[in-house]
Amino acid sequence: MRRAWLILALLPAALPAQPDLVQQARRSLTEAEQAVDKAGEPCQAGEYESCITRLTEVQSGVEAAHHSLEKTGINPSRSPRHFKDAEVRTRKILKLLRALASYIHPEDRKQYDAVVEGVSRINEKLLSGIMSRNKR
Numbered sequence: 001m002r003r004a005w006l007i008l009a010l011l012p013a014a015l016p017a018q019p020d021l022v023q024q025a026r027r028s029l030t031e032a033e034q035a036v037d038k039a040g041e042p043c044q045a046g047e048y049e050s051c052i053t054r055l056t057e058v059q060s061g062v063e064a065a066h067h068s069l070e071k072t073g074i075n076p077s078r079s080p081r082h083f084k085d086a087e088v089r090t091r092k093i094l095k096l097l098r099a100l101a102s103y104i105h106p107e108d109r110k111q112y113d114a115v116v117e118g119v120s121r122i123n124e125k126l127l128s129g130i131m132s133r134n135k136r
Contacts, residue, residue, distance in 0.1 A: 022082050025068040029089045032061030036096045043103040051104070052111050058097065059115045062090055066122045076129035087126040094119055 039054030065086055069076075076083040097116050104112045 021068045021072045025065040025082065025086060028061045028065035028068065029086060029093075032058045032065070032093055033089065033096075035061060036093050036100075040096075040100060040103075043100050046105075048105045048108050051100075052108050055097070055100075055112060055115045058093060059118045062093060062119050062122050065090075066125065069126075076126070077132050080130045083126050083130050087123060087130065090119060090123040090126065094123060 035054050035057040039051055039058065042048075042050035042054065069083060069086055072082075074082065094116065097112075097119065101112070
């Protein structure tokens with residue numbers, strides 16, 4: 001009997017804490033939104049290295065959010081709440097990114113287009129997952 005209590009007492013410490021993947025996705029999208037807001041200032045000021053750095057932060061944040069949502073194992077067509085939130089937020093990020101297009105230096109346009117394409121691709125994946133009727 002004592003061994004059973006000892007095992008039960010040690011069990012929570014032995015198990016690694018499972019991170020909440022949905023919260024991770026939300027935090028990643030929040031960071032991406034903040035990065036795109038912060039990217040506007042250096043892009044408009046002509047600080048192109050800083051601008052491109054911020055834009056890659058945006059892309060990595062959106063990719064991290066998408067990866068976290070995929071790891072949840074939730075079927076987006078059956079439980080679309082978190083996926084729809086991510087889709088709306090990535091659409092907002094895309095809108096802000098496209099507003100920066102006129103401030104991007106022509107030499108950095110290729111990198112900018114890659115970021116926009118990556119975010120757009122993830123947005124389309126989220127939307128198609130929500131709209132599909134097939135199992136994941």
